[in-house]
Amino acid sequence: xxxxxxxxxxxxxxxxxxxxxxxxxxxxxxxxxxxxxxxxxxxxxxxxxxxxxxxxxxxxxxxxxxxxxxxxxxxxxxxxxxxxxxxxxxxxxxxxxxxxxxxxxxxxxxxxxxxxxxxxxxxxxxxxxxxxxxxxxxxxxxxxxxxxxxxxxxxxxxxxxxxxxxxxxxxxxxxxxxxxxxxxxxxxxxxxxxxxxxxxxxxxxxxxxxxxxxxxxxxxxxxxxxxxxxxxxxxxxxxxxxxxxxxxxxxxxxxxxxxxxxxxxxxxxxxxxxxxxx
Amino acid sequence: xxxxxxxxxxxxxxxxxxxxxxxxxxxxxxxxxxxxxxxxxxxxxxxxxxxxxxxxxxxxxxxxxxxxxxxxxxxxxxxxxxxxxxxxxxxxxxxxxxxxxxxxxxxxxxxxxxxxxxxxxxxxxxxxxxxxxxxxxxxxxxxxxx
Numbered sequence: 001x002x003x004x005x006x007x008x009x010x011x012x013x014x015x016x017x018x019x020x021x022x023x024x025x026x027x028x029x030x031x032x033x034x035x036x037x038x039x040x041x042x043x044x045x046x047x048x049x050x051x052x053x054x055x056x057x058x059x060x061x062x063x064x065x066x067x068x069x070x071x072x073x074x075x076x077x078x079x080x081x082x083x084x085x086x087x088x089x090x091x092x093x094x095x096x097x098x099x100x101x102x103x104x105x106x107x108x109x110x111x112x113x114x115x116x117x118x119x120x121x122x123x124x125x126x127x128x129x130x131x132x133x134x135x136x137x138x139x140x141x142x143x144x145x146x147x148x149x150x151x152x153x154x155x156x157x158x159x160x161x162x163x164x165x166x167x168x169x170x171x172x173x174x175x176x177x178x179x180x181x182x183x184x185x186x187x188x189x190x191x192x193x194x195x196x197x198x199x200x201x202x203x204x205x206x207x208x209x210x211x212x213x214x215x216x217x218x219x220x221x222x223x224x225x226x227x228x229x230x231x232x233x234x235x236x237x238x239x240x241x242x243x244x245x246x247x248x249x250x251x252x253x254x255x256x257x258x259x260x261x262x263x264x265x266x267x268x269x270x271x272x273x274x275x276x277x278x
Numbered sequence: 279x280x281x282x283x284x285x286x287x288x289x290x291x292x293x294x295x296x297x298x299x300x301x302x303x304x305x306x307x308x309x310x311x312x313x314x315x316x317x318x319x320x321x322x323x324x325x326x327x328x329x330x331x332x333x334x335x336x337x338x339x340x341x342x343x344x345x346x347x348x349x350x351x352x353x354x355x356x357x358x359x360x361x362x363x364x365x366x367x368x369x370x371x372x373x374x375x376x377x378x379x380x381x382x383x384x385x386x387x388x389x390x391x392x393x394x395x396x397x398x399x400x401x402x403x404x405x406x407x408x409x410x411x412x413x414x415x416x417x418x419x420x421x422x423x424x
Contacts, residue, residue, distance in 0.1 A: 001342070060380075067312045088417075207315075208414070219421040224344070
């Protein structure tokens with residue numbers, strides 16, 4: 001296979017990952033590393049480098065739209081980014097000191113958990129949480145647009161959410177993913193932030209989190225331009241198209257299919273990690 | 279440190295109609311951040327694409343090998359090295375500059391947020407954004423130390 005063919009196939013695969021990632025809201029990053037390592041036989045460190053870069057592209061591209069619609073809460077994002085960027089530094093530093101097999105195993109578990117989280121039904125619960133002193137002090141409470149007009153919300157359990165965000169950062173730096181699923185878990189489930197605000201704020205944060213590990217990845221030589229180029233362009237175009245299609249597409253069956261794909265990739269990653277092939 | 283009680287009653291951020299051009303409200307800041315992110319991604323993707331076309335034009339017929347991790351050459355491992363490499367007209371260097379522009383986009387967003395919070399006279403959040411900014415710059419310029 002020549003570089004030209006390899007690049008074209010990679011760009012197409014990344015395009016599909018970006019499209020599905022945007023349509024299902026899971027992000028393309030979670031399938032990129034398995035795609036690169038299992039299908040294209042790329043070393044997991046190069047794969048993580050290319051994936052991390054593409055995560056910055058999709059996050060920033062999508063965040064541009066969400067921020068302007070007024071869903072994401074910039075204060076919540078900024079405050080929690082302290083946890084995720086510290087975590088990302090730790091995760092990226094850790095990546096150099098653990099075996100690639102162990103990384104594959106952690107990756108498999110993270111994938112399984114993401115698939116599980118995404119398969120659960122989602123209901124936007126009514127927002128009537130009581131105010132929290134720390135959240136008020138940090139001015140995290142906000143409001144967001146709903147069909148019935150602006151709706152205010154109170155943020156709860158700040159220390160718990162902050163700690164889980166640190167974990168999200170570690171996973172991001174270790175695996176080269178956005179770890180949006182864990183970020184949403186921290187905001188939606190722990191901090192009781194409305195789901196729509198949680199997902200868009202998570203998206204907003206992913207770029208900064210990934211940028212925190214990107215510098216370390218760069219200095220370690222994980223970011224290969226020839227590999228990252230088709231991956232990042234493919235994912236970017238795919239996710240932009242996905243975001244456009246999202247308005248008219250029924251995502252429920254697609255989400256189920258994608259969860260299945262993720263599950264299969266997770267098992268494959270776990271198997272390859274445990275048998276020392278990755 | 280300020281608590282909500284510091285603010286006069288009934289004067290929250292939503293007082294956008296008050297004509298005070300020196301202060302921005304959160305909505306204006308969100309609009310600018312949206313544009314900034316869009317521009318950064320577009321610029322980065324364009325440079326990466328141009329570098330990619332040049333790279334494939336020259337090396338497309340060779341055979342890739344990413345099975346074995348060797349790590350990138352020293353030129354492509356730092357901001358300064360990458361810029362020098364690209365200025366020499368090296369194709370992989372041009373792609374890497376596109377990638378650096380992409381990494382710079384969220385960093386620029388944090389820089390802008392610091393400035394915006396300063397204009398909103400929100401000292402607490404100026405401090406918080408500066409912490410994040412310090413982490414990002416440390417990673418990019420001194421990441422090889424850690």
